[in-house]
Amino acid sequence: MLIAIAEVLDAAALARVRGLIDAADWVDGNATSGPQAALAKRNRQLSEDDAAARQAGGLVLDALGRSPLFVAAALPRKVFPPLFNRYAGGEDFGLHVDNAIRMRRGTDFRLRADLSATLFLDDPATYDGGELVIEDQFGPQTVKLPAGHMVLYPASSLHRVTPVTRGVRTASFFWIESMVRDDGARRLLFELDQGVQATAAALGQGDAAVVRLTGVYHNLLRRWADS
Template sequence: MIITIQDVLNTDDLQTIMGVVPQLAYEDGRATAGWAAREVKDNEQASPGRALDALRCMISQRILANEVFALAVRPKALTPLIISRYGAGRRYGAHVDDALMNGMRTDVSFTLFLVDPDAYDGGELVIETTSGEESFKLPAGSMVTYPSTTLHRVEPVIRGERCAVVGWARSYVRSPEKRELLFDLDRARRALHEREGPSTEFSLLSKTHANLLRMWAED
């Protein structure tokens, strides 16, 4: 299940973050890539330090507080976030994310865009699916989440600079198919409640949702 989520970061958040991002120290992005991904990865990533730690904490809080992210991903934990940037000519070829990062299984990958699409040309995130490729280049503050099992790439940047936050989540529900069923069921019961208020049908949907989550969750 691939989902785009708008306004994970608000205007004030973005102003604060982008006031710090240009002043961070950066290193070759290949340092955090697996042995095969290093051959196709060409970007820069913020180096460890207090300023990066503060941004990671702030952005992680915003992501985990987002209701759509919580319902779609069922996050148990996030990896330390990476702030990446791609100048002109830089790219990240087709790859699959590592199954384990920082000792944690990766179930869901996400990219949170920090600059608007008109600030740079190229740099689209392209995700391969069974029905073809899907391309994403979202407004600043918006995020796309997708299963970590997918092949994906970042197209070459032609003009300007692409800046984004990338990270991974371990989900309480390992299976993407089961996460999608729970997400759809949750949306349906919430829409029913909003339209009709408490009802027998809402209670039955809530019971089914809770018991499926209880059956599938790995705590």
């Protein structure tokens, strides 16, 4: 399932994040690459240990916790601390797939990468190129969102970032381990959740049909989830 989530960061939060990361030290983006990705990746990013990156990542995590759409779509069990990358001057990231297991160096934190997320931090009118191209069952999907908006997609997908030929493309990226490992099951739960919410808005939370559908949702989640 590929889903765009609008305004994860509002204007004030976006300004705070940019104020932190813009003044930080950017390093070679292959600091977090696996062997395959290192062959295709040309960009810069902030070190995982950078204090500004950690503070900005905390702001992103706080924003995710306030997003009902993110919670409904991802059913998150763990979220990798957000990282930050930057492309300019023709830099790109060729076709690759993300590592299945992500580990934070120097800690015992690790997760299974079920979902990948890219949170755009630049106005798309300020740069050319930099599209995130995700290969899914319906063919290549091209994503270039407004600043503060995020795309969520299966980490198993082949994807790439096209060369940035003008301006700078800055983003936060991270991975999510879902309580529901199977993408198809997550998709069904998300669609059911959205249907329940729409029915509740029309009929009221106490309507018998809403109560029954809510029960179906939670019983399916109970069947499929690892808490």
